[in-house]
Amino acid sequence: MASSTTKPIFTPPSTTTSSSSSQPPTRSSLLSFLRNTASTPISLKLSHSHPSFRSLSIKNATKTIESAETSPVSKVGGKDTINSQETKPTILVSEKLGEAGLELLRNFGDVDCSYDLSQEDLCKKIASCDALIVRSGTKVTRQVFEAAKGKLKVVGRAGVGIDNVDLQAATEFGCLVVNAPSANTVAAAEHGIALLASMARNVAQADASMKAGQWQRNKHVGVSLVGKTLAVMGFGKVGSEVARRAKGLGMEVITHDPYAPADRARAIGVEVVSFDQAISTADFISLHMPLTPATKKVFNDDSFAKVKKGVRIINVARGGVIDEDALVRALDSGKVAQAALDVFTEEPPPKDSKLVQHERVTVTPHLGASTKEAQEGVAIEIAEAVVGALKGELAATAVNAPMVPAEILSELAPYVVLAERLGRLAVQLVAGGSGIKSAKVVYKSARDPDDLDTRLLRAMITKGIIEPISDSFINLVNADFTAKKKGLRISEERVVVDASPELPIFSIQLQLSTVDSKFGSAVSGGGDISIKGEVKNGIPHLTRVGSFSVDVSLEGNLILCRQVDQPGMIGQVGNILGEQNVNVSFMSVGRTVRRRNAIMAIGVDEEPSLESLKKIGEVPAIEEFVFLKL
Numbered sequence: 001m002a003s004s005t006t007k008p009i010f011t012p013p014s015t016t017t018s019s020s021s022s023q024p025p026t027r028s029s030l031l032s033f034l035r036n037t038a039s040t041p042i043s044l045k046l047s048h049s050h051p052s053f054r055s056l057s058i059k060n061a062t063k064t065i066e067s068a069e070t071s072p073v074s075k076v077g078g079k080d081t082i083n084s085q086e087t088k089p090t091i092l093v094s095e096k097l098g099e100a101g102l103e104l105l106r107n108f109g110d111v112d113c114s115y116d117l118s119q120e121d122l123c124k125k126i127a128s129c130d131a132l133i134v135r136s137g138t139k140v141t142r143q144v145f146e147a148a149k150g151k152l153k154v155v156g157r158a159g160v161g162i163d164n165v166d167l168q169a170a171t172e173f174g175c176l177v178v179n180a181p182s183a184n185t186v187a188a189a190e191h192g193i194a195l196l197a198s199m200a201r202n203v204a205q206a207d208a209s210m211k212a213g214q215w216q217r218n219k220h221v222g223v224s225l226v227g228k229t230l231a232v233m234g235f236g237k238v239g240s241e242v243a244r245r246a247k248g249l250g251m252e253v254i255t256h257d258p259y260a261p262a263d264r265a266r267a268i269g270v271e272v273v274s275f276d277q278a279i280s281t282a283d284f285i286s287l288h289m290p291l292t293p294a295t296k297k298v299f300n301d302d303s304f305a306k307v308k309k310g311v312r313i314i315n316v317a318r319g320g321v322i323d324e325d326a327l328v329r330a331l332d333s334g335k336v337a338q339a340a341l342d343v344f345t346e347e348p349p350p351k352d353s354k355l356v357q358h359e360r361v362t363v364t365p366h367l368g369a370s371t372k373e374a375q376e377g378v379a380i381e382i383a384e385a386v387v388g389a390l391k392g393e394l395a396a397t398a399v400n401a402p403m404v405p406a407e408i409l410s411e412l413a414p415y416v417v418l419a420e421r422l423g424r425l426a427v428q429l430v431a432g433g434s435g436i437k438s439a440k441v442v443y444k445s446a447r448d449p450d451d452l453d454t455r456l457l458r459a460m461i462t463k464g465i466i467e468p469i470s471d472s473f474i475n476l477v478n479a480d481f482t483a484k485k486k487g488l489r490i491s492e493e494r495v496v497v498d499a500s501p502e503l504p505i506f507s508i509q510l511q512l513s514t515v516d517s518k519f520g521s522a523v524s525g526g527g528d529i530s531i532k533g534e535v536k537n538g539i540p541h542l543t544r545v546g547s548f549s550v551d552v553s554l555e556g557n558l559i560l561c562r563q564v565d566q567p568g569m570i571g572q573v574g575n576i577l578g579e580q581n582v583n584v585s586f587m588s589v590g591r592t593v594r595r596r597n598a599i600m601a602i603g604v605d606e607e608p609s610l611e612s613l614k615k616i617g618e619v620p621a622i623e624e625f626v627f628l629k630l
């Protein structure tokens with residue numbers, strides 16, 4: 001492949017003055033990323049006539065000019081922006097939330113506490129809401145996301161379990177889901193222990209019989225806990241706290257959790273065993289796994305057949321992990337001696353539920369998280385997460401988006417901008433009618449590839465490629481989903497280079513394969529449209545177009561020209577633009593061979609008129625050019 005040289009030629013004073021666009025991208029420039037929401041999917045096929053696809057090109061002898069339309073390419077910071085100085089976001093709270101959390105929310109937005117809404121009323125209200133906060137009682141279904149019509153940006157689950165939120169639909173609609181995963185852990189664990197002990201000693205049954213005027217000391221003889229084996233099913237936050245407390249009560253504790261590290265369990269004297277081993281050796285089984293397709297009805301006739309006769313079961317996880325009819329059968333047969341249940345498949349369960357009415361079953365109405373302390377904690381945790389998300393920050397408790405720690409985020413900030421701009425540029429270089437099927441991103445970095453989290457960058461490249469040519473809004477939540485849906489395959493390669501390890505990334509190269517380009521010089525030796533960028537002093541720069549090295553900061557708009565390398569070119573083009581009062585912000589020329597082909601990259605603050613672009617195209621030495629909007 002021919003090598004090229006770079007000669008930065010003209011840097012007008014405007015680049016050195018501190019206009020907002022020439023500042024290094026900051027964390028705030030990333031904030032809008034999560035604000036955008038998805039909309040109608042359209043094909044990725046490029047069309048000359050798409051209104052968002054603004055570019056002009058003159059190619060070789062034909063020098064046809066495609067008309068520039070007026071709609072803005074970038075949707076970031078558009079009408080969906082939430083800025084407390086403009087409009088306050090509306091936050092719907094559909095279930096009771098602790099006062100401290102409500103206070104935090106009220107300081108940020110308009111809070112509508114409407115409890116016990118029917119699904120229909122929720123769907124009506126949601127269209128005007130930016131955020132929705134729920135507990136386990138509200139079903140956030142696909143219809144809710146559809147009814148939101150793209151307005152809903154975040155769903156906050158004030159608690160752990162997100163089985164009442166349709167995550168797939170949330171992701172498709174670009175709606176972030178956050179939860180409050182830790183504030184109610186102890187409350188749930190304490191409730192599990194309360195149920196374990198009260199079940200073993202028939203506290204609820206004895207209480208009910210005394211209130212009915214009876215004194216039945218022989219009927220309510222219980223069983224002891226000390227020395228008994230407790231199987232903790234799911235060794236996560238709640239499960240491990242239950243295990244700790246049960247050890248304190250003198251119980252032998254075993255656990256089954258396919259994903260929990262065994263050394264964490266071993267550290268507190270808990271053995272990790274298989275599912276069958278756990279349920280067949282335990283005297284008590286306490287459930288602490290999430291409800292997922294894999295755990296749904298995992299306690300069924302088959303598993304009850306394997307349990308030790310007389311086992312006692314506690315469930316403060318989710319009702320759906322037990323086949324409730326099978327549990328009734330196991331209780332009736334005596335295989336299961338007792339059950340203590342805080343959660344049910346249907347909540348509230350039907351009044352005539354055999355399970356609830358069973359005399360050897362102790363029930364509570366989903367009270368696991370219901371302590372004053374936990375509710376205040378959860379309310380604050382979710383309010384902070386929702387406000388953060390509405391401000392556009394990446395949430396630490398995001399359920400359907402990658403969590404990017406704040407320090408990584410601020411380090412990646414300028415690269416995030418570079419990634420999106422490369423995407424935007426590359427797609428504008430594609431000839432109308434071509435369909436983009438695959439993009440390859442090559443990150444060069446001095447760091448170990450494992451230390452480079454590129455999810456955010458990939459999402460921004462996707463955003464840059466898709467948004468200019470479709471009506472889709474892309475954010476971190478739906479970027480991968482949208483790319484897949486549009487048939488765009490994005491592959492990534494990390495190349496270790498000898499550069500400063502201080503910088504997370506040395507360069508980002510974007511290649512679009514199997515497409516024609518309206519600017520032939522952007523096609524590399526390998527036949528792909530290929531552009532490359534670097535961050536210099538915090539500013540994203542375009543450093544390569546096809547086989548040509550250039551160096552132009554990626555701000556404002558860009559004109560790329562291929563011309564015969566000869567004196568006077570810069571002056572000619574500069575004059576044409578100057579006559580139209582178009583300010584040139586940066587210029588760079590790259591060439592492969594002296595006095596042959598050269599590429600001129602010209603950054604312009606204003607959008608040149610069609611007339612001036614036409615004049616540029618008429619300069620005899622210019623063989624092709626393209627006007628690109630960032």
Ligand SMILES: NC(=O)c1ccc[n+]([C@@H]2O[C@H](COP(=O)([O-])OP(=O)(O)OC[C@H]3O[C@@H](n4cnc5c(N)ncnc54)[C@H](O)[C@@H]3O)[C@@H](O)[C@H]2O)c1
Nearest residue numbers: 161188234235236237238257259288289290316317368369
């Ligand atoms: N009753 C309540 O009010 C209440 C309160 C808090 C939490 N919960 C429920 O308790 C459960 C646990 O909450 P958490 O905060 O500990 O969650 P967590 O995510 O910290 O822990 C869940 C654990 O379950 C494990 N797991 C997943 N699939 C499993 C399987 N097939 N078998 C065994 N283990 C499996 C996971 O690896 C994880 O370690 C959730 O269902 C949550 O909704 C209920």
Ligand SMILES: O=C(O)[C@H](O)COP(=O)(O)O
Nearest residue numbers: 135136158159160161369
């Ligand atoms: O998953 C949870 O956090 C608990 O089930 C608590 O649910 P709740 O907020 O409806 O009490």
